[in-house]
Amino acid sequence: MKNFIKRLTSKNGWVLFVWLAALAAVWEIGATVIGATVRNHPEYILPHLWQIAASVVQPVSDTQTIFGLVMVNAWATLSRALVGFLIGMAAGFVLALLMSLSRAVEKIAFPYLMLIQMIPILGMAPIVLSLTGDIGVSRIVIAAILTFYPVATNMLAGFRSVSREKHELMYSYAANTFVKYVKMMLPSALPYMFTGLKIAAPMAVTASILVDTLQGGVGLGCLLSQSLKHNTSIYAFWEIVFISAALGILSAKLIGLIESLTVGGRLSALSGRLIRSAGKEKRYEKQAEKTEA
Amino acid sequence: MTDEYIIDINHASKVFNNQKKEVTALSDVSLRIRKGEFISLLGPSGCGKTTLLRMIADLIKPSSGSVTVDGQTPREARLARKYGMVFQSPVLYEWRTIIRNVELPLEIIKLGREERRECAMKMLELVGLRDFADHYPSQLSGGMQQRVGIARALALNPQILLMDEPFSALDEFTREKLHEDLLSIWRRTNKTIVFVTHNISESVYLSDRVCVLSPHPGRLSAVVDVDLPRPRTAEMRSSPELASLVERVRGSFEGI
Numbered sequence: 046m047k048n049f050i051k052r053l054t055s056k057n058g059w060v061l062f063v064w065l066a067a068l069a070a071v072w073e074i075g076a077t078v079i080g081a082t083v084r085n086h087p088e089y090i091l092p093h094l095w096q097i098a099a100s101v102v103q104p105v106s107d108t109q110t111i112f113g114l115v116m117v118n119a120w121a122t123l124s125r126a127l128v129g130f131l132i133g134m135a136a137g138f139v140l141a142l143l144m145s146l147s148r149a150v151e152k153i154a155f156p157y158l159m160l161i162q163m164i165p166i167l168g169m170a171p172i173v174l175s176l177t178g179d180i181g182v183s184r185i186v187i188a189a190i191l192t193f194y195p196v197a198t199n200m201l202a203g204f205r206s207v208s209r210e211k212h213e214l215m216y217s218y219a220a221n222t223f224v225k226y227v228k229m230m231l232p233s234a235l236p237y238m239f240t241g242l243k244i245a246a247p248m249a250v251t252a253s254i255l256v257d258t259l260q261g262g263v264g265l266g267c268l269l270s271q272s273l274k275h276n277t278s279i280y281a282f283w284e285i286v287f288i289s290a291a292l293g294i295l296s297a298k299l300i301g302l303i304e305s306l307t308v309g310g311r312l313s314a315l316s317g318r319l320i321r322s323a324g325k326e327k328r329y330e331k332q333a334e335k336t337e338a
Numbered sequence: 339m340t341d342e343y344i345i346d347i348n349h350a351s352k353v354f355n356n357q358k359k360e361v362t363a364l365s366d367v368s369l370r371i372r373k374g375e376f377i378s379l380l381g382p383s384g385c386g387k388t389t390l391l392r393m394i395a396d397l398i399k400p401s402s403g404s405v406t407v408d409g410q411t412p413r414e415a416r417l418a419r420k421y422g423m424v425f426q427s428p429v430l431y432e433w434r435t436i437i438r439n440v441e442l443p444l445e446i447i448k449l450g451r452e453e454r455r456e457c458a459m460k461m462l463e464l465v466g467l468r469d470f471a472d473h474y475p476s477q478l479s480g481g482m483q484q485r486v487g488i489a490r491a492l493a494l495n496p497q498i499l500l501m502d503e504p505f506s507a508l509d510e511f512t513r514e515k516l517h518e519d520l521l522s523i524w525r526r527t528n529k530t531i532v533f534v535t536h537n538i539s540e541s542v543y544l545s546d547r548v549c550v551l552s553p554h555p556g557r558l559s560a561v562v563d564v565d566l567p568r569p570r571t572a573e574m575r576s577s578p579e580l581a582s583l584v585e586r587v588r589g590s591f592e593g594i
Binding site for chain 1: 395397416417419421422423425426427429431433442443445446494
């Protein structure tokens with residue numbers, strides 16, 4: 046079913062449009078019903094989409110619009126999430142490399158890797174916050190930890206996916222470890238790393254927003270809880286919901302774009318399917334005749 | 339006389355230890371392979387034919403006995419890159435174009451860019467894939483992919499070509515086509531080819547000699563000389579001479 050939807054949306058933009066329109070329609074019906082039944086502040090439960098859109102230009106103070114406020118807070122959170130993401134990516138890459146180079150490192154590191162993954166982020170965040178004492182640093186650390194795991198495990202899976210015969214081929218050419226990694230292991234593991242990054246990116250965004258809620262001050266999460274407590278306009282909350290959803294999707298899409306730019310040419314190759322169009326077969330036969338002659 | 343033989347297998351045995359149980363994969367095999375010879379290692383699965391090939395390739399060390407490749411140990415021969423290997427699957431790097439797959443061994447020996455390209459092009463020409471240099475492996479049929487594997491194995495111009503059931507995954511028509519191609523390449527390059535297969539008529543049609551290996555334990559039960567004239571032609575496939583040789587080979591298996 047999922048594939049079916051994906052196929053339709055990738056081939057026909059209008060399907061995506063219909064989906065969005067249907068979603069908006071359901072939302073608006075809900076908002077209208079709530080608007081008619083709830084007497085006080087129905088927008089606290091579910092505002093109309095146009096109300097949210099209009100709130101973008103509404104002022105929250107003399108100098109700032111709601112949207113401006115959201116953006117300031119978004120920058121505080123997301124710039125840290127990005128730094129953490131990059132650190133986690135580098136650390137995950139290095140650990141996967143070490144684990145694939147040394148069985149001993151793998152045996153020692155792997156249980157810790159699993160352990161980190163098993164601790165819920167809600168439990169880890171206060172510990173990190175009390176250890177670092179700074180919300181900005183905490184955001185970076187949490188985003189890094191969350192990115193680290195999928196990158197490390199996916200890359201390790203990528204290294205392991207290299208077939209025995211490919212290893213033997215390198216062996217038969219008496220290639221050293223460096224050559225083996227540059228020419229075989231890393232190119233094989235790259236698509237796996239991107240898979241890990243695609244999982245990690247929205248998680249890093251979510252986690253850093255979550256970390257914000259632990260402490261007051263600046264940050265998307267702070268603004269989110271303030272807005273829900275009606276310390277500031279409720280529309281800040283709705284704008285954050287839309288912006289973080291968009292950012293989550295955008296971050297994954299951005300990585301997909303980088304992926305297609307770097308390893309794009311072989312994405313079809315990786316699916317392992319042989320393209321055997323009639324035209325190709327004909328060329329193949331022609332080619333074969335040529336060699337025979 | 340000694341330099342006439344390029345591979346010398348002297349009372350080689352291989353015993354694997356599988357969970358305290360000893361399995362004799364290969365028992366006391368002696369075989370000398372001549373320079374420029376096309377020799378097949380033929381047998382059912384479990385006869386140790388691949389084990390024997392892997393011993394020559396320095397992928398397995400014999401438990402006892404010795405293997406000499408061009409006067410050296412298999413390890414020395416491998417480090418000197420004296421053999422090229424063709425596997426059952428093409429083992430192409432799917433992120434590299436065809437030409438860059440063939441260039442891979444040339445990159446490893448740090449050959450210059452232009453020389454690399456020139457040499458790889460020659461190899462592709464040899465296997466008839468010149469026009470497909472810039473394609474990716476996934477765009478080629480199985481038979482074409484296997485030919486790229488052969489071109490790559492020949493790129494460093496090794497004396498010996500080790501082939502481990504290279505055509506067993508191909509359909510009958512493609513396989514016969516590749517037989518012709520391989521024989522033509524062999525004729526033009528004077529390589530020594532060690533060809534592992536479980537297909538009796540394939541081994542007879544291609545080889546100068548067929549080494550018949552029997553299983554449990556893996557052993558060399560016969561070496562059959564194939565006295566069919568060269569070059570071999572497609573008509574010979576249905577000739578009575580070939581049929582009688584196939585029968586002789588079939589008769590020399592033991593304990594199946």
